[in-house]
Amino acid sequence: MLAAMPPPATLPVPLSPGNASARARGDACPGALRLHQADDGALARVRVPGGVLTVAQADVLRELAGRLGDGELHLTSRGNVQLRGLGPDCGSELVSRMGASGLLPSERHERIRNVVASPLSGLDGRGDRDIRPWLSALDDLLCASDTAVGLSGRFLFALDDGRGDVDVLGADVALTARSGEDALLRIGSSESVVRIPANRAPEAALIAAEAFLDAAPGSGAWRVTDLSGGGEILLDEVLRRLRQAKIRSTRTAGPVRPPDSATPALGVVTGPQDAVTLSVGVPLGRIGAAQWQALTDTARRCGSGELRLTPWRGVVVPGTDPAHAAEALARLGSVGLIIGPRSPWTGVGACIGRPGCAKSLADVRGEAAATVGAAGALPVYWSGCERRCGHPRGEWVDVVATPDGHQVSVVRGEERGGAQSIPDSPAALAAAVAAARGTLS
Template sequence: MLAAMPPPATTPAPPGDASVRARGDACPGTLRLHRADDGSLARIRVPGGVLTADQADVLRELAVRLGDGELHLTSRGNVQLRGLGQECGAELVSRMSESGLLPSERHERVRNVVASPLSGLDGRGERDIRPWLSALDALLCASDAAAGLSGRFLFALDDGRGDVDALGADVTLRALSDGDAILRIGAEESVVRIPGAGAPQAALIAAETFLEASPASGAWRVTDLPAGAESLLDEVARRLGPAGTRTVAPVGPQGSTAPAPGMVTGPRDVVALSVGLPLGRIGAGQWQTLTDIARHRGDGELRLTPWRGVVVPGTGREQAAELLDSLGAAGLIVGPRSPWTGVGACIGRPGCAKSLADVRAEAAAALGPVGALPVYWSGCERRCGHPQGEWIDVVATPDGHQVALVRDGRRDAPVSIDDSPPALAAAVSAARGALD
């Protein structure tokens, strides 16, 4: 039995502290649309990125009938519909509810859960985390307190391979080889070791404890807490009682690594298909091709990844090459040598009023040899949707662009490039370290 403990004492943040939020959380959802220059935007939470083929059909239908005809994947494995009209809200909510994509209106923006997308498919990892995923989502939707989480708060469920553990979530569960799990708060090296069976409940307790600690500071995420994540972890460990043991995270594989595009080999001659989406967006026809493969050649499921890709589980080995060829012909990334591999961008102009450039068109014009490092193009200093880890940062400025290497959370001194497309493409290719 998990012990209930009083909330920790908190120290109000000083006036002007960056962690104090002076306005409400405006993160978009299905019920709260965001007005952009290209129309309204809906962000649909897809916990763990898992969609049934029927749910995928609903999203395609809504994108075509109500939006711009494309589906846009986010860095959390969620889906955005853009170009929506002002009067579409009621129909959008109705279709989401009917399809099971909106199990709780009160919790629709807080169901931010990323999960190892290849869990249970390739024989790696320490456990299949899908039971954790369904259990955590049900616990979140049943918790009155959890409805108070911000739309930015993030859970990560890592099967032990270290992929989503590296994404900087607020609460991370990572499977261990002995059946236990570690619970991490923020980026802390200290963790709580817990029985694997109780991991989803422990994650919810961590989130509810954060909510009790955050009112005085106005924090939306763990990194906003004035006292930091360590004191929060101490309190979570106390609440878990005998079920939790404070320790240091065991050394293991760690890296924000996307599934490589192509065939993912699994046991019993069953494979999965991993594809990337150029700039994270996909047209209705391409989406239909993926959905048809999932329904008729796979397990009836699509898994959206935090790296703006899609995994289709359950295809046979003999047909996999043919299916990959069809997806490549449809314009998707199906192999590591695609020039689109590792290239990302924010929406840019004309969709965003704050953007200083059409960075998606610029990224397409600057495609070159596959780079050793990913590159992300941002239309302004906000860098919406940028990746984690080591990457090349390209930011539009009033005078052109800045190109810089980001590593360990720090940005090296940038190189300024004027509005010469050839010079910009050359600078980006050099920074990425083109492979032979």
């Protein structure tokens, strides 16, 4: 465990004015132990650091969803799993089964294990480093830290192998691999980064997170962006703590980020020495028992015995036998999973909508299904209200239910353009969404 470091006199840091009132309500982010009561029953959010599951753990989740919930597993934009439709007396079985399977290594830390990681790291020959050792080390450090318990369930770590896929997901603390023996540490949306030794990167990430906690004691700040000044205001303090921990660190200008994340290609992904990985998408992030079983069977019979859930609501099956890859991919497609870029479902996402969410104004999943047509050049995300829970980043088509119909616009980074108010007309809505997405060339 890291030694405690006294905060300097410059702390605390005030909250951003736009977020101060919201923080006063407290962090109600659900977990596996703190269930959220939704309109379709209780909801449990199971943190899966880096999206990595053994097939045994995947089997446990499928069994729990079938026996205690609605029978489906719901993938999140952080590569986690939600169980929905749970009954009021399911808590003890959830805890015991997940604990026995290794899904709950620490009850005190279960909501803070929010870590996204490059899902194809070490598999396709891209990237500057296999970040799996970082993932294991960071999770161990988080679960051993008494201070880290104070992080909110929304605080996010990102481990990027250098390809730039998860560095753009808006993490509070991000590590990016670089060729050689160095790594980059980014805090929030700071334009500056800190160059550190790669072998101390997980320790540096925890130091940054603990510095954030000390920066706003008692404020209720959930994320770095809630602090006035964001990540920039923490950099000097993080550098001080890194040097106190004898971690070589240099502040430098951050690399130019790509305009949008390079999501894993769908289908058969080849790597060095003829290594083969299967990459599939999950329509609307909702996966049924038969689909989940097909994935675990594939991983068990002709894969490495592991699944990796992606922040784009997909699943990667590493270590697939090259001789059976095409056949295995076809089987996954036959149960309704997305196996190629030209599938009508590619890039289509939605929040839970009605009837699962009381705040939703529409059954946006049903509407998304009704308007699926040719594959579009841009992803599209359907939201039942203006909160836009789970929306993507980068460039995408934003469809939001309103009291009178829907609003359709195109989001590019922080800019939103071409907004159209569409009356309650399925035909007009489908035409507007198709036009905004464009045609896949």
